[in-house]
Amino acid sequence: MNLVHILFWFLSALTLFSALMVILSKNPVHSVLWLILVFFAISGHYVLLNAQFLAIVNLIVYAGAIMVLFLFVIMLLNLNKETEPKKNVWMKLAGTIAGGCFLISVTNVIYNAQTSSAELVNKTTLMGKGSIGLIENLGKTLFTDYVIPFEISSVLFLSAMVGAVIIGKKK
Amino acid sequence: MPIQYYIYLALALFCIGIVGVLTRRNAIIVFMCIELMLNAVNLLLVAFSQMHQNAVYATNKVTSAGIEGQLFVFFIMVVAAAEVSVGLAIIVMLYRNTRSVDINFLNRLKN
Structure with missing residues (x-):
């Protein structure tokens, strides 16, 4: 049990607990704050896996930009515990059962595969090496082999920006 | 770490996202649960990319095996950012028309 293992289990527990609190919190603002904690924990996982560029981008883009956007909208619409729509308890139960069935069935598949499938037996991830x-290698590949998808994504951003403005403006 | 630990972790995170989408009625929370599911997939992609790196790392220290996984995560983040900007604009418009973010109001689209 070395430091990497301890950090892995700690970050996993933090991720799952915060994710549960996202869907259990009654106040939408608390949900957003728990979700930011999830993103920080996932960034910690990326650092453990030595994906340093993605760790930083995850923090800047998700925890920084996207979550601030969510928080802005929640505060703009003045949502709180009292305005939270109530859902039928049977619908909640049905949703939980559906999600649990998915979890159980896929867990069963992985559990069987991890002892029999050649794709999974004795496969480990490289930790910290x-x-x-690193940004140097990712950038080189991005601007040589993947330059066309990169340019297309800029068109996607432009269209999303125009779309958001058109949808959001008052008629 | 063995790869199946990461698979179980991402699976649990994804299922929490599914349960959140199915059980909550606030459109913004539903949207946040979709982000949760996207992040579960991102984590799994990075883990798989490091797994492929590990397969050749012992013999070749400067190999770029598995780098596609991390680039894919990068593009997923790009798409997620675009999706959030449009989605939140739609939610604000929904709120302006119905004075609520309850997704059940959207069933009036049926008529």
Whole structure:
């Protein structure tokens, strides 16, 4: 049990607990704050896997930009515990059962595969080593092999920006 | 770490997202649960990319095996950011028309 293992279990527990609190919190603002904690924990996982570029981008884009946008909208609409729509308890139960069935069935598949499938037996991830997560290598690949998807994503951003403005403006 | 630990973790995170989408009625929370599911997939992609790196790392220290997984995560983040901007604009418009973010109001789209 070395430091990497301890950090892995700690971050996993933090991720799952915060994710549960996201869907259990009654106040939407608390949900957003728990979700930011989830993103920080996932960034910690990326650092453990030596994906340093993605760890920083995850913090800047998700925890920084997207969550601030969510928080802005929640505060703009003045949502709180009292305005939270109530859902039928049977619908909640049905949703939980549906999600649980998915969890159980896929867990069963993985559990059977991890002892029999050649894709999974004795496969481990490289922790804290390897150079593919560094910005130098990612940038080189991005601007040589993947330059066309990169340019297309800029068109996607432009159209999303125009779309958001058109949808959001008052008629 | 063995790869199946990461698979179980991402699976649990994904299922929490599914349960959140199915049980909550606030449109913004539903949207946040979708982000949760996207992040579960991102984590799994990075873990798989490091797994492929590990397969050749012992013999070749400067290999770029598995780098596609991390680039894919990068593009998923791009798409997620675009999706959030449009989605939140739709939610604000929904609120302006109905004075509520309850997704059950959307069933009036049926008529």
